[in-house]
Amino acid sequence: MSGGAAKAQRAKPAAAADRAVAPSRVTPLKPAGRLRRRVRRGETLFGAGEPFATLFVVRVGCFKSLASSANGQVQVTGFPMAGDVLGLDGIDTGIHQCDVVSYDNAEVFVLPFAECEQWARETAHGQRMLRRALAREITRSHDHMLLLSAARAEQRVAIFLLDMSERYRRLGESRSSFALRMTRQDIGSYLGLQLETVSRLLSHFQREGFIQVQGREIALLDFQALWRMSGRAPDSHRPRVEPILDPQGNLTVVADADDGTARM
Amino acid sequence: MSGGAAKAQRAKPAAAADRAVAPSRVTPLKPAGRLRRRVRRGETLFGAGEPFATLFVVRVGCFKSLASSANGQVQVTGFPMAGDVLGLDGIDTGIHQCDVVSYDNAEVFVLPFAECEQWARETAHGQRMLRRALAREITRSHDHMLLLSAARAEQRVAIFLLDMSERYRRLGESRSSFALRMTRQDIGSYLGLQLETVSRLLSHFQREGFIQVQGREIALLDFQALWRMSGRAPDSHRPRVEPILDPQGNLTVVADADDGTARM
DNA sequence: CGCTACATTGATGATTGTCAACAAGTGTGG
DNA sequence: CCACACTTGTTGACAATCATCAATGTAGCG
Numbered sequence: 001m002s003g004g005a006a007k008a009q010r011a012k013p014a015a016a017a018d019r020a021v022a023p024s025r026v027t028p029l030k031p032a033g034r035l036r037r038r039v040r041r042g043e044t045l046f047g048a049g050e051p052f053a054t055l056f057v058v059r060v061g062c063f064k065s066l067a068s069s070a071n072g073q074v075q076v077t078g079f080p081m082a083g084d085v086l087g088l089d090g091i092d093t094g095i096h097q098c099d100v101v102s103y104d105n106a107e108v109f110v111l112p113f114a115e116c117e118q119w120a121r122e123t124a125h126g127q128r129m130l131r132r133a134l135a136r137e138i139t140r141s142h143d144h145m146l147l148l149s150a151a152r153a154e155q156r157v158a159i160f161l162l163d164m165s166e167r168y169r170r171l172g173e174s175r176s177s178f179a180l181r182m183t184r185q186d187i188g189s190y191l192g193l194q195l196e197t198v199s200r201l202l203s204h205f206q207r208e209g210f211i212q213v214q215g216r217e218i219a220l221l222d223f224q225a226l227w228r229m230s231g232r233a234p235d236s237h238r239p240r241v242e243p244i245l246d247p248q249g250n251l252t253v254v255a256d257a258d259d260g261t262a263r264m
Numbered sequence: 265m266s267g268g269a270a271k272a273q274r275a276k277p278a279a280a281a282d283r284a285v286a287p288s289r290v291t292p293l294k295p296a297g298r299l300r301r302r303v304r305r306g307e308t309l310f311g312a313g314e315p316f317a318t319l320f321v322v323r324v325g326c327f328k329s330l331a332s333s334a335n336g337q338v339q340v341t342g343f344p345m346a347g348d349v350l351g352l353d354g355i356d357t358g359i360h361q362c363d364v365v366s367y368d369n370a371e372v373f374v375l376p377f378a379e380c381e382q383w384a385r386e387t388a389h390g391q392r393m394l395r396r397a398l399a400r401e402i403t404r405s406h407d408h409m410l411l412l413s414a415a416r417a418e419q420r421v422a423i424f425l426l427d428m429s430e431r432y433r434r435l436g437e438s439r440s441s442f443a444l445r446m447t448r449q450d451i452g453s454y455l456g457l458q459l460e461t462v463s464r465l466l467s468h469f470q471r472e473g474f475i476q477v478q479g480r481e482i483a484l485l486d487f488q489a490l491w492r493m494s495g496r497a498p499d500s501h502r503p504r505v506e507p508i509l510d511p512q513g514n515l516t517v518v519a520d521a522d523d524g525t526a527r528m
Numbered sequence: 529c530g531c532t533a534c535a536t537t538g539a540t541g542a543t544t545g546t547c548a549a550c551a552a553g554t555g556t557g558g
Numbered sequence: 559c560c561a562c563a564c565t566t567g568t569t570g571a572c573a574a575t576c577a578t579c580a581a582t583g584t585a586g587c588g
Contacts, residue, residue, distance in 0.1 A: 183533085183534065184534075184536095185534085195534090195535085196535095196536085200536080202536095203536070203537080215535070216534095
């Protein structure tokens with residue numbers, strides 16, 4: 001289905017390739033930025049074991065990424081949303097290590113990895129982008145490992161809520177009222193908890209007046225209390241990250257003034 | 265001390281740089297491979313918050329890497345040993361996110377990141393090496409996250425023992441008898457357990473006859489039983505990784521036949 | 529409307545953390 | 559050489575957190 005749509009778009013890279021230089025400093029990424037793929041609710045963008053060929057950048061929608069161990073257990077490792085890069089896990093071995101499944105009818109940019117490599121080789125900015133995407137994934141993992149090994153259930157859920165809030169805020173939506181896309185089970189898997197524990201703690205937070213819950217509709221009422229529960233400082237800002245999407249949802253690159261080889 | 269030694273070696277990159285082409289297919293990496301740094305027992309190779317300038321490859325010794333969260337809690341994220349790459353966590357932000365501390369009197373290769381970047385830009389192999397080092401870190405993290413969120417204490421310890429065994433084997437040492445370098449507390453931190461739990465389970469495995477423990481001296485007696493405890497399949501081999509050190513402990517690169525730009 | 533997936537809540541127990549005491553090993557200084 | 563402090567490791571008793579099992583409620587969807 002949408003796999004067919006993707007194929008149809010993949011069939012015309014040459015056509016996209018001959019749009020040559022763009023003069024502005026911030027330019028849409030070409031030709032890769034032209035390739036898009038729609039992913040329908042519940043559909044798998046790529047699966048573990050499949051050969052790795054392209055990276056993706058989420059344009060709209062929310063996904064879950066699943067890491068599965070040899071013995072067959074599965075864990076949600078993240079909830080990629082607009083602006084996040086997908087597929088990095090395949091770079092090492094050439095085989096995807098994760099499943100990525102869409103919660104919504106989503107749309108992603110398709111970045112054939114061969115082009116990414118060339119872009120990285122030819123431009124300092126491309127190199128930096130790719131490398132940072134990888135490194136950020138590492139620090140993200142470390143943060144999550146800390147949560148999984150040290151934080152208590154109450155903290156985990158509070159951190160999850162604050163994290164989602166912050167991500168929605170960055171996407172220009174409300175930070176205090178949003179609809180979660182994922183089930184309690186997926187949240188639990190992500191946080192290393194059982195779904196019942198997640199449900200109980202959400203109810204608990206609601207009784208305390210910190211949040212309001214109605215199924216997947218969440219309203220954060222008392223950020224200070226949530227920060228207190230989370231055991232973190234409210235000002236524990238991650239270093240600022242240059243967004244990969246412009247406000248219109250287009251893939252952008254910042255051309256380097258000092259980069260003579262940047263001629264894509 | 266060892267910082268001084270490193271500085272003295274850093275002072276002569278030009279001298280090393282003019283050794284031109286090596287004819288063999290496997291060549292020592294130059295000039296970066298010439299730079300080494302000694303790290304003494306208990307010394308910090310680099311610390312979180314320090315500016316990132318170089319990558320390291322462990323030549324001899326065993327380290328622990330520590331991730332610390334904003335609220336001050338610390339977790340051991342790994343036990344880097346010979347052949348492992350250190351410092352990748354600094355690439356994203358330019359600031360190290362981890363502390364890395366040596367258990368032994370160790371020695372590392374110093375790879376100034378500017379040179380790594382150039383190497384990556386100029387050679388396909390360099391690019392691949394760097395990217396794979398990053399991506400491998402990601403899959404390693406995912407594996408560990410699975411362990412932290414799903415495995416029970418018994419499984420974690422069994423997995424830890426089998427993992428250490430496999431790593432010693434790859435370094436050419438015995439896979440069934442080795443001396444751990446780290447304390448029970450560090451093992452516990454790494455596995456998301458209390459030190460008492462680690463100690464108890466080691467004792468338990470010994471009573472069952474799976475292993476023999478004498479402080480940090482470990483002998484694995486029944487691999488099959490350990491695999492059973494671990495809940496994993498014995499054949500769950502990670503895809504083979506080209507080693508970064510040759511048997512003599514020198515840093516090596518494999519020259520690409522198909523890489524015209526590989527002229528370092 | 530009924531099926532199905534998802535969510536909530538309660539009761540119970542297992543796993544593991546916490547606290548505490550003690551043993552063994554190591555290094556230091558008198 | 560011994561006494562001493564200090565770190566590390568072991569083991570036990572107990573408590574707390576969270577998983578498990580089970581029942582019920584609710585919302586979406588053909």
